[in-house]
Structures are given as structure tokens and as C-alpha cells.
Amino acid sequence: MSRQNKLVLPMGYKAAGMHAGIKKGEKKDLALLVSETPASIAGVFTTNQVKAASVKLCRERLAGGKATAIVINSGNANACTGEAGIRDARQMGHVTAEALGVDEATVFVCSTGHIGRPLPMDVIEPGIRKVAQSVSQDGGLDAADAIMTTDTHSKHHTAELKVDGKAVRVLGLAKGAGMIEPNMATMLSFIMTDAAVAPDALQACLSAAVNDSFNRITVDGDRSTNDTVLMMANGEAGNEPLKKGHPDWEAFCQAVNEVTLALAMRIVADGEGVTTCVTVRVKGAVSDEDADLAARAVANSLLVKTSWAGKYANWGRVMDCLGYSRAKVQEDLVDIDYDELPAVRGGMSAGTSQEQFREVTGRAQYAIVVDLHLGSGEALVYSCDCTEEYVRLNM
Amino acid sequence: MSRQNKLVLPMGYKAAGMHAGIKKGEKKDLALLVSETPASIAGVFTTNQVKAASVKLCRERLAGGKATAIVINSGNANACTGEAGIRDARQMGHVTAEALGVDEATVFVCSTGHIGRPLPMDVIEPGIRKVAQSVSQDGGLDAADAIMTTDTHSKHHTAELKVDGKAVRVLGLAKGAGMIEPNMATMLSFIMTDAAVAPDALQACLSAAVNDSFNRITVDGDRSTNDTVLMMANGEAGNEPLKKGHPDWEAFCQAVNEVTLALAMRIVADGEGVTTCVTVRVKGAVSDEDADLAARAVANSLLVKTSWAGKYANWGRVMDCLGYSRAKVQEDLVDIDYDELPAVRGGMSAGTSQEQFREVTGRAQYAIVVDLHLGSGEALVYSCDCTEEYVRLNM
Numbered sequence: 141m142s143r144q145n146k147l148v149l150p151m152g153y154k155a156a157g158m159h160a161g162i163k164k165g166e167k168k169d170l171a172l173l174v175s176e177t178p179a180s181i182a183g184v185f186t187t188n189q190v191k192a193a194s195v196k197l198c199r200e201r202l203a204g205g206k207a208t209a210i211v212i213n214s215g216n217a218n219a220c221t222g223e224a225g226i227r228d229a230r231q232m233g234h235v236t237a238e239a240l241g242v243d244e245a246t247v248f249v250c251s252t253g254h255i256g257r258p259l260p261m262d263v264i265e266p267g268i269r270k271v272a273q274s275v276s277q278d279g280g281l282d283a284a285d286a287i288m289t290t291d292t293h294s295k296h297h298t299a300e301l302k303v304d305g306k307a308v309r310v311l312g313l314a315k316g317a318g319m320i321e322p323n324m325a326t327m328l329s330f331i332m333t334d335a336a337v338a339p340d341a342l343q344a345c346l347s348a349a350v351n352d353s354f355n356r357i358t359v360d361g362d363r364s365t366n367d368t369v370l371m372m373a374n375g376e377a378g379n380e381p382l383k384k385g386h387p388d389w390e391a392f393c394q395a396v397n398e399v400t401l402a403l404a405m406r407i408v409a410d411g412e413g414v415t416t417c418v419t420v421r422v423k424g425a426v427s428d429e430d431a432d433l434a435a436r437a438v439a440n441s442l443l444v445k446t447s448w449a450g451k452y453a454n455w456g457r458v459m460d461c462l463g464y465s466r467a468k469v470q471e472d473l474v475d476i477d478y479d480e481l482p483a484v485r486g487g488m489s490a491g492t493s494q495e496q497f498r499e500v501t502g503r504a505q506y507a508i509v510v511d512l513h514l515g516s517g518e519a520l521v522y523s524c525d526c527t528e529e530y531v532r533l534n535m
Numbered sequence: 536m537s538r539q540n541k542l543v544l545p546m547g548y549k550a551a552g553m554h555a556g557i558k559k560g561e562k563k564d565l566a567l568l569v570s571e572t573p574a575s576i577a578g579v580f581t582t583n584q585v586k587a588a589s590v591k592l593c594r595e596r597l598a599g600g601k602a603t604a605i606v607i608n609s610g611n612a613n614a615c616t617g618e619a620g621i622r623d624a625r626q627m628g629h630v631t632a633e634a635l636g637v638d639e640a641t642v643f644v645c646s647t648g649h650i651g652r653p654l655p656m657d658v659i660e661p662g663i664r665k666v667a668q669s670v671s672q673d674g675g676l677d678a679a680d681a682i683m684t685t686d687t688h689s690k691h692h693t694a695e696l697k698v699d700g701k702a703v704r705v706l707g708l709a710k711g712a713g714m715i716e717p718n719m720a721t722m723l724s725f726i727m728t729d730a731a732v733a734p735d736a737l738q739a740c741l742s743a744a745v746n747d748s749f750n751r752i753t754v755d756g757d758r759s760t761n762d763t764v765l766m767m768a769n770g771e772a773g774n775e776p777l778k779k780g781h782p783d784w785e786a787f788c789q790a791v792n793e794v795t796l797a798l799a800m801r802i803v804a805d806g807e808g809v810t811t812c813v814t815v816r817v818k819g820a821v822s823d824e825d826a827d828l829a830a831r832a833v834a835n836s837l838l839v840k841t842s843w844a845g846k847y848a849n850w851g852r853v854m855d856c857l858g859y860s861r862a863k864v865q866e867d868l869v870d871i872d873y874d875e876l877p878a879v880r881g882g883m884s885a886g887t888s889q890e891q892f893r894e895v896t897g898r899a900q901y902a903i904v905v906d907l908h909l910g911s912g913e914a915l916v917y918s919c920d921c922t923e924e925y926v927r928l929n930m
Contacts, residue, residue, distance in 0.1 A: 188858035189858040190855060190859075190864065190866045190882075219854075220866070220882055222882065254851070255852075255854065256850065256851045363855070363859040365854070365855055442837060442921070446930050447930070449930050450929070456612075456615060456650025457650075459614075459615050460758070462585065463758075464584070471615070487615055488615055488651065489615070527926060530926070531921060531923045531925070532923055534837075534842065534845070535842070535847070
């Protein structure tokens, strides 16, 4: 398995991205990903009860199991837009299907941007017709650009492996949870592979990968109305369909994991105003669920996140979060480390001075490891600091 | 019932506050509240599993039902300090009891300040002996000053009423959740009344009042290791002991509510960097519990709080929070108002422009009212904005 920075699409895919006029200025705001043959499709969506129109449509179409295209607009979330929003999302799919000459039921639609405003269909419809004419094997970077909202750079990651001795590529694109304009709040990721994958196996592989990557990052604890991860597998590599039991199944899942984790880490690092990424690892909890509760309490605490920005090993605030998390905690058993330095032993100061911590807390990335010493439950959350810049960007 | 700004202690109480040397400089850091006769005592404490030594000691002594004194230090939380911390808290009580000539079991101890550092008993012990000699009926303001950490001003509120035709006074002191120095994170409040109140009734009255006031405020969603509310009732007013059924019981509870709510509102307004206080009211939930979940999701959202700082009516972020709260929400039924202006109707924009919202969102205090239209559950949370100043102060 190797990493590549060059954006080569897997076999049988084309892509394009352009400025249709949803965003002001000349920023790209419309992307199209096309599989030349119907691909198996899997998806993971926001658990928010308030869902964007595009999320509702994607969930509905996922049942069909096949995808030929994903059309994505940025600059407008098409969320909280009622029946008209649903009609607009369907119309995006309809125009895309017509322009590509594919079955409308195999076209997926995603949106990201402002909540509560009608989609400007007068620019989106001609935009789709235009972008559909410009899809090519070289269009991946344009597509990656066009799905961005407030990301400072586009995000993609490729993994390569052999399946049945045939070269397989897994390419992921993502946009982050950067939210500098009011109402922006979405993570989108699209994964394309030329491997053949059995439909149920594809969903299982994607769900597991998302759970260990995108579901483990937090910038501000706010879950969006539009979060969507879609994965297409078109089988152009010519391998036997992958599923559990196939000799290359584990390697394939690992490749997908590599892609989603790499993208997830880039999303955290590109959160607004972020200067420090901190991995919060909790072990020794009575269960994995408890470990998760404890890790998220720490990773989402405003006081902890501001202390990270201040490059201060404020373990008292970490103890405080553990205590109010819904995880079982016994104060005098708690150990906490900041990378290689002990901060807390048995619920009390380990005696490490702030001077000693300074080098660790100044790192661009470090880990806080909590051992609750109550069991074998473990969890991991990737978080980042909260700086004045974050507040300024989100005011 | 009337409000007074002058700090007259209820009958039979004395107080003092001074600089003992826990804090640097000359700021007061040691307070003593004394009831000349043993008072009934009630208490409400942090639900955090990590509890300061003083909280553990107060909970233990509450069982005795009587208080003669509360000694409070600021500048050091005596939390995460292990067995030595418990010994120090006991010693604070012991020295106070000796100096006042009272039963040690009736002395309550509170601490607020840095987590994880040993109490400087070398300055606290002589400090207690000194402050015990200076208690007087005029010492209330000094005590209010001495419990502050990063509050910008001391907080007190008095309610007066007649019980059995006799004048009764309810005085509350509080310090806030302002946390500008690392590790600071505590709310303390002390309520003194000269009314006679049956012990069980006192606890019921206090618990109800705390639930509708201190438990409904949020500055950053972080619950501290030290939060404590103690109430003393010494009966010097000479009334028949108050309890349910007494003709003045409701009026007394209302007076206590008035005091705790006034103090709670001042704590929010004095949160670090706060420019705007926002009351989040949720109604129409399937239950009061659901309404509470929804209100707290909105009131604690970093994205919502930064939008308040930006004076922007970002109702899309409010919809997002409602959706991911664990409360039942049906998107197309949701209505949201900002004071008198409709923001959302049926889950969609009510058509009010940001220009129209500007006057409301610029107010020092306004309300966001959410109607979920699913039932009759209601809840109220008092919150505040998150500004760059908050981050700077907590780094």
C-alpha cells in the first residue's frame, strides 16, 4: 500500500468542478463525480434529526444500491428549506441524469453551505449541464476544490493495493467542518474505488471505517444537518467481488480505513483557527461506551480546548471533565499522561512542572492518555484547540 | 418583599473577609460566616464525580443538620489533592471551631481556586484565627469580596418578608463561574436567613430554588469539582418553624427563589468576556426532560454562543442543535422566536431579515424561544455569548 499526492482517479471514474454562481466571486461551487458504469454504493449520514434535503434524498436512493454520479454544490446547504428544498434536490438529480444520460435513481445529490436559504436553481441547473460536459479523468482536483466551503485547502487521499493480483485504487475526497461563514457546518466525503465489492460488504466496510475516523473527530462538538460520506465501487479493476472471506478483504478494508483516517485528521488540522491537534485516548474504562463518553467530555470541553490553545497542561480541567462525563470514574484511580510526561497519578499531581510540560504542549500534535483503571474499555477522539481566531471566524 | 443593595446581615449573623496570603497581592482570600446560635443547614453540591475535599467534608457534616460557621478560602480549590487534602479541609474546620469556641461538627468548609495544589496551611491557619476575631455585623461585604476568584465584582442579594408577622431577611452571597486563571472553575453561594425553618423543609426549599436558578445557568457547560450552595436558618426572627402548611411557607420559598435567581443571573452576566446574556426557553417538548435536553444543547453550543457574540440571528445553528440534542424533534413543526421577532416557522425561515434582527441581537439580554409543538414539556436555561475575550482569558 502506498500514498500518492497526485490525484489519479480510479479506473472508470471522471470528475469535474466549476463555478456555477452559488458563491460570490469566482470560487468553485459545483462538483460532479461520475462512474462510467453503475457502481455499488454505500453511505453514512448525519444522525441529526434535522436533515438537509439532499441527505433525505441520498438515504432514499441508497436502497437502490447503484450509483452513476454524485453531484455536489457548496455555498448552500439546502437545509431547513421544507418541501421546496426536497423538490430542488430532486431537480438537481434530474438535470444531472438527463445531462449524463443515466438513470435518475442512480444519481446522488449533496449540498453544503448556508442553512435556511432556497437553492439558486437558476444558476445550478445550467451549471449542472455545463459541469456534466466537462467531466474528465483529470477533473479530480477541481471537484475537490468545488466541494470546499471554508476549508483552507482541498483534501484528498489515495490508497493502492492488489486484489486478486489486480491493481486497485481507493481515492477519497473530503471537505471539513470549517465554519467561518454563518451557518456553515458540514463534513462531506466521497470515496471512489475501482475494486469490485459486494454491496453489503461495501456498506459494512464503509461504516466501520467511518466509525474509526470521521466519527472520532471533533472541532466544536456540533453535528451538522448535512454530514454525508458516500462510497462508490465500480468493479473496473476486474477482481472477484470483495466480501468477508475473500483473501484480500482485510487489506481492502485497511486501505479504506487509511483513506478515511487520513482525511479525518486533515479535517481536524484544518479546523478554523486550529494551532494544536490533540488526540484524547481513554483506556481502563468499564466499557468502550464509557471510554467514549469520557473521551468526548474532555475533547469537547471549552475550558480544555482553550487551555490547549494556551499551551498549558491544565490537567485539573481534564479531571473535572472526566468527573462530569457520564462515564464511571473513581477519582483516586485516575492516571493522565501528556505524551511521554505523567501529569496525574492516582487522581493527584504527578509532580511534573509546567516548565517540563511546555515542550509537549507546544507540539502541533500530542496525545492526552487517560487510564481510569476500572476495566478494559478504550476510546479515541481526535480534537483540536479553541483559539480566539475560532471565535472571530464564527461570530 | 423588597430588594436592598445595602448588605445588612440577617439577625444573629456575623461575617468577615480578609487577605490571608493564599492569593498573591492583597486580594481577600479568606471569608468566615458565623451564626451566633446553631442554625439549621441545607446544602446542594456538585454532581461531578471528582469532588473537592471541602465538598466531601460538607456532605458528611450536613447529616448533623446544624451549622455555626462556614469558612471559605479562595485561590485554591483543594481538589485532586487526595488524603492530604481531606486532612487540610478538616484542619480548616478544626481551627475555625477552636477560634470560635464552637462544636467542630457544625463548621462547614469551602474552597475555590486552582485544582491540584496543596492548600498553603501555613498561611490559612493563622488567617482563620485572625478572621475569627474580626467577624462583625458589618463584615458581609468583606466576606462577599473574599470568596471571589475571577469575578469582576462581588454578588449579593437580599429579600425581606414577614413570617408570623415578624420581619425575616434572606441574604445570599455568591461567586461565579468566571475562570480566567488556569483551573478556576467553581460556583459558591451562601444563603443566610434569620427565619426558623424545619430542617427537612429547609433542604426542600433550597433544592427547589437551586434547581430553578443555579442549575439553569451555563457559561461554558463545564461543571466544577467544588460547586456548593449552603443555606443557614438560625430562627432569630422568632417565628414558628416554617414548613409546608405554614401560611407563610410559599412566600418564604419565593423569597429564597428570588435570591438564588438574582445571584444566578449575575453570575452569567459576569462570565468572562460576556457581552450578551441569552435566555433559551424551549416549550412544546414531549416532556420537561426533553425540553431541558433541547435547551441545553442550544445554550451550550459553541457555534451558537459565538453567533451571539457576533450579534447575528443564526437560527440555522439553533435548528442544528435541536436536531442533534437527544430531545425528540420534528423538523417541520419547529418555531423559533428571538424576543418579539419570528425567526423560524414550521422548520423554515419566517422571512425576518438580519437587518430586522439587528436591534434584538444587539440587546444586552434577549430570549430565544423554541416551540417544538410536540407536547407540553418546558425548560429554561440562562446562557451567555462566547467571545474572543473568553478564549483569551482561559488560555
